[in-house]
Amino acid sequence: MIEMTAEPVLRLEGVDKDFSQANSILGSIKNRVLGRDVEQLHAVDDVSLTLRRGEVQGIIGESGCGKTTLLKTIAGLHEPSKGDIIYRGENITEYTTKEWKEYRKNVQIIFQDPFNSLDPKYPVKEALAEPLKIHDVDDIEDRVVNVLKDVKLDPPERYLDRYPDELSGGEKQRVAIARALVLDPDLILADEPVSMLDVSTQAAILEDLNDITTQQDVSMLYISHDLSTVSYICDRVNVMYLGRIVESSETRDLLDEPLHPYTQELMAAIPVPDPFAERERTQIQGNPANPIGLPGGCRFKDRCVERMDICDTTPNDIETNDQTEHQVACHLHYDHTATDDVAVSANGGDGHE
């Protein structure tokens, strides 16, 4: 159940993450001393979202859109360049060391690649006991056995002493999920958790993640490049392009009526398991630009088939459907004739000047 009224588990407000382009510490000191203005790489640009208790939200976009950087910033692996990350009402950038430890217990990551995220020298029970030891939790054995049941590695005795290379891809990912769950977190950050798995296993893992978030009241951010899996796990979907969220809505509403041309292309590019279907191939060319020194305006304009003159002005989010809080940042959905309600930045700047 998603609790609408209670305090959200996570709230992002205008989060930016920039990376310095200098390729060494010396280089960056030199630039600073010489007063050189080096263009920053804007990996994450003004991202805001609210994740409620028990809610699963997807962040979907191409390689290089900044989705993994956003996840790492939330996890505390990067420091945000701007904006606030509010976890249960507190800004994580103001945390003390002790508070960080508590945060790391409550917020867990599942990585994309189960083949590399488990230590090959640790049997399953050690891999699962390790986080419990670090956080001084009691009943280690009971907890390990129970969490294995939760992720359907049942009976647990069969798996406790196995090493990662004695597990299939799906079983490895289940152990990785168990490791994230064993500390009883309230937020899970999942980075493409099924993309490396065979499709026969993918459905089962999605179903389990769904059960876990529902039954244990855990919130989750689910990162993927593939919109075809979001309906199985996400309550809400955010589409990200070059660091910005360009569209956000309840999953079903977004899939039924995608508004941003980029979301439409992302859906159209997915192959359909039907040889009789006549699908048109994507019209977008090439890759997204590098997020360095980008001009103002819509980030997608250079690849957009609907491009207009006004697209040189940065579009703000507008809400098209308050039932589903369907928001889109695209000029196609503005009423540009209504002069007193122009939802665009006044001078066309992109907020970074």
Place this chain on the structure above:
Amino acid sequence: MSNLLEVEDLTIQYKTRDASVQAVTDATFSVEENQFVGLIGESGSGKTTIGEAILGLMDDNGEIASGKVRYKGEEIQDYSEEEFQSKLRWSEISLIPQASMNSLDPIDPLDQQAIELAKTHTDWSKQKILTRLQELFEIVGLPADRITDYPFQFSGGMQQRAVIAFSLLLDPEIIIADEPTTALDVIMQDQIFKYINQIKDENDTSMILITHDISVVFENCDTMVLLHSGHIAERGNIKEIYRDPRHPYSILLEESFPDIRSPDKSLAIIDGKPPVIQEGVDMCTFAERCPWANDDCFDELPNLEPVAGDENHYTSCIRAEELDALVEGSDVAGDD
């Protein structure tokens, strides 16, 4: 149309310290001119091994235990390394290897790599090689003036397209593409297949597309070969198999794929994993995962037999005739 490549009763074994593993058992299929064949299966199904065996690229502990591979009528399974190199690789059959972005040499510019490749297999002049490479760059949507770049100057999708350009360099008859888009996102995948299909139309090229993704095969291939634990479960025209699947594995695999057109489709789950087969397999390799297996399925490995009424459609399920009724009576296949 005539058969370019014929694989007949191919059995491949890997010797390990303790035992020998049979990666491929009695595989038979063919590739015609200008035909795209999808070789589908999960991890460990033997699909990559078949591709490697055709080009003599298996690891040292792997060997063709029995069976034949014919290219344009000539048996090639006993070719020496030298024969593979001079008669077959790149000029007749080229390979886009798995994770091929990593197959480019990081320390040479792409044009130098192309020259080295072409000089090994042909007597083409340097000018001819470079002109050809530029043409191919344009076909796969890369700027022709970037042939002198180093691989690291390209993004993942661009490297992948460069590898596809390389695979076409010596105008081969067949390209074996091993998961050519698996590491890429959906938009890049769609762009790459657009180019691959263009090549099919313009150059009459054939392809063996090795993948786990049934939707990519349904969209791009003419025929498919579905492997389970190294044994062919079903083989035939993709439309025929889609319309009338005759093996439980095909049915379940199709039902396990999400379809963006129907977000409510319930996904089938195939329990377990393909078993590792040792020499002399004596039961259906899918029996333990099959919801419709009976005692007979555990008695012997079924042969790949034609489906009644369709000479190009083969299945190795002994209950193929009853399948419709069996599926009807169960809820395994999701309703969409």
